[in-house]
Amino acid sequence: MTGWRRYLPPLLAFPAVIALWEVLVRAFGVESFVLARPSAIVSSFVANWRVIRSAGAATLIEAVGGLAVGVVLGVAAALAASRWAGVRRGLVPIATAASAMPIVAVAPIMNQWFTITSPVSKMMVVAVIVFFPVMINTVRGLSEVDPGQLELMQSLASPPRRILTGVRIPSAMPYFFSALKVASALALIGAIVAEYFGGPQDVLGQYIINRANLFAFPDAWAAILVASFIGIGLYLVVSAIERLVMPWHVSMRTGGPP
Amino acid sequence: MTTATTAAVGAVGLGKVFEGTGRQRIEALQDIDLAIAPGEFVSLIGPSGCGKSTLLRLIGDLITPSSGSLVVNGKTPHQARLDRDYGMVFQQATLLEWRSVRRNVELPLELIELSKAERAARAEAMLDLVDLAEFADHQPWQLSGGMQQRVAIARALAFDPALLLMDEPFGALDEMTRERMQQEVLRIWSRTGKTVVFVTHSIPEAVFLSSRVMVMSARPGRISQVIEVGLGARRDDDTREDQRFYEAITEVREALRHRQGAVGGEPVREATS
Numbered sequence: 413m414t415g416w417r418r419y420l421p422p423l424l425a426f427p428a429v430i431a432l433w434e435v436l437v438r439a440f441g442v443e444s445f446v447l448a449r450p451s452a453i454v455s456s457f458v459a460n461w462r463v464i465r466s467a468g469a470a471t472l473i474e475a476v477g478g479l480a481v482g483v484v485l486g487v488a489a490a491l492a493a494s495r496w497a498g499v500r501r502g503l504v505p506i507a508t509a510a511s512a513m514p515i516v517a518v519a520p521i522m523n524q525w526f527t528i529t530s531p532v533s534k535m536m537v538v539a540v541i542v543f544f545p546v547m548i549n550t551v552r553g554l555s556e557v558d559p560g561q562l563e564l565m566q567s568l569a570s571p572p573r574r575i576l577t578g579v580r581i582p583s584a585m586p587y588f589f590s591a592l593k594v595a596s597a598l599a600l601i602g603a604i605v606a607e608y609f610g611g612p613q614d615v616l617g618q619y620i621i622n623r624a625n626l627f628a629f630p631d632a633w634a635a636i637l638v639a640s641f642i643g644i645g646l647y648l649v650v651s652a653i654e655r656l657v658m659p660w661h662v663s664m665r666t667g668g669p670p
Numbered sequence: 671m672t673t674a675t676t677a678a679v680g681a682v683g684l685g686k687v688f689e690g691t692g693r694q695r696i697e698a699l700q701d702i703d704l705a706i707a708p709g710e711f712v713s714l715i716g717p718s719g720c721g722k723s724t725l726l727r728l729i730g731d732l733i734t735p736s737s738g739s740l741v742v743n744g745k746t747p748h749q750a751r752l753d754r755d756y757g758m759v760f761q762q763a764t765l766l767e768w769r770s771v772r773r774n775v776e777l778p779l780e781l782i783e784l785s786k787a788e789r790a791a792r793a794e795a796m797l798d799l800v801d802l803a804e805f806a807d808h809q810p811w812q813l814s815g816g817m818q819q820r821v822a823i824a825r826a827l828a829f830d831p832a833l834l835l836m837d838e839p840f841g842a843l844d845e846m847t848r849e850r851m852q853q854e855v856l857r858i859w860s861r862t863g864k865t866v867v868f869v870t871h872s873i874p875e876a877v878f879l880s881s882r883v884m885v886m887s888a889r890p891g892r893i894s895q896v897i898e899v900g901l902g903a904r905r906d907d908d909t910r911e912d913q914r915f916y917e918a919i920t921e922v923r924e925a926l927r928h929r930q931g932a933v934g935g936e937p938v939r940e941a942t943s
Contacts, residue, residue, distance in 0.1 A: 561764050563732060564764050567758040569752050578766070582766070
């Protein structure tokens with residue numbers, strides 16, 4: 413399939429689903445606190461645009477700030493783990509166990525440590541959530557290198573530093589980016605859930621809770637819609653960076669050998 | 671006869687044991703004596719598990735011997751590797767897929783910290799030698815298997831090593847490509863005068879390429895026979911139909927067969943059916 417034809421099915425399916433939703437809700441007279449009508453959500457979106465936009469911006473800053481902290485720490489820990497076997501043996505099992513914990517559960521504690529009114533407390537929740545998948549995947553990427561390539565570097569009498577920068581880090585890139593895609597989605601979840609535990613009111617999490625408590629469900633849905641757009645936006649940004657950083661990867665290829 | 675000290679590669683009583691747990695101790699090579707003269711093209715051939723790759727990897731200092739001595743260009747293999755005396759070509763091209771063809775050939779040159787201009791010139795010349803100059807800016811995955819292997823050869827020759835070690839480099843290629851690559855390697859060999867040690871399990875390949883074929887036997891790995899190939903230096907497609915080519919093939923085949931049923935080093939006559 414070429415060009416715009418590839419985008420045709422989703423472009424048709426999306427409005428169709430929305431229309432069906434609208435029709436079913438109207439036809440069966442579903443109450444708005446059960447499921448809001450798309451048209452009501454859109455008009456709430458338009459009416460509350462200013463509030464939702466600034467709440468969305470605040471949540472985005474928390475998510476991206478926390479993502480940055482978690483990714484930097486995760487990559488640093490992964491490099492240390494691949495450099496020193498002792499660190500790897502000590503850290504990786506703990507990280508694997510820790511990543512199985514529901515980390516959002518630490519949100520009240522982070523609110524306590526980093527003061528509930530500060531966006532830093534939310535960023536720290538995000539950072540903790542993001543840290544483990546980034547670290548575990550990057551460690552795997554740095555260690556699961558084609559043994560032939562390592563042998564090649566050995567035959568060229570390459571210093572260990574060049575093996576790291578020239579072979580291990582490029583090999584780890586696909587692992588790192590798949591972790592980053594998961595992490596960017598987790599970051600948004602982490603930020604919103606952390607907001608549910610309290611703090612400033614001008615954020616998506618608090619907006620959703622407050623509107624839902626007032627039975628203003630179309631407003632809550634409008635905020636959820638913004639959260640989805642932010643999530644999709646983060647994913648697209650990560651994909652674009654991935655494309656720039658590793659145009660060589662299998663997933664980016666077009667055309668084959670002559 | 672080349673002595674062990676003036677040889678490009680000289681081994682005396684060389685052995686390699688892979689220590690495993692309990693019964694897994696494997697004696698891969700035993701009592702290898704060999705002398706390869708500078709500029710010679712030598713093939714190692716034998717059944718799988720005979721230790722031919724192990725011998726090549728010992729020469730290339732990718733593993734260390736358990737016993738005996740090994741000298742490369744008058745040095746220990748370790749020193750020779752540090753001096754960048756080796757170019758190695760493996761069965762897989764093992765190109766770094768995040769680098770263009772040109773930058774793959776430049777990889778060894780980056781390690782010896784050659785200037786950018788020198789690297790570019792040298793890579794250009796090497797790609798020219800393997801007839802791939804026009805593909806310099808392609809990515810490895812855009813090339814066929816045979817072309818990738820030629821890039822690997824260009825890379826191995828990049829810092830002008832005295833010794834070219836090739837471990838079944840054409841094993842993964844189809845027959846047609848394989849014959850073209852053999853011709854290519856001979857052309858490069860005659861132009862550069864490198865010493866080549868070539869591991870293969872193909873008898874015609876060993877005979878077509880080599881000045882000498884070292885026939886190995888398994889468990890423990892030994893050199894059972896050395897066969898001089900009297901085909902002269904110039905070889906082309908006609909050589910493959912030459913009577914002497916067939917005679918050499920027969921000689922190598924018999925040397926291989928001779929050892930197959932061997933027990934305790936003694937040859938056993940083949941059962942006739």
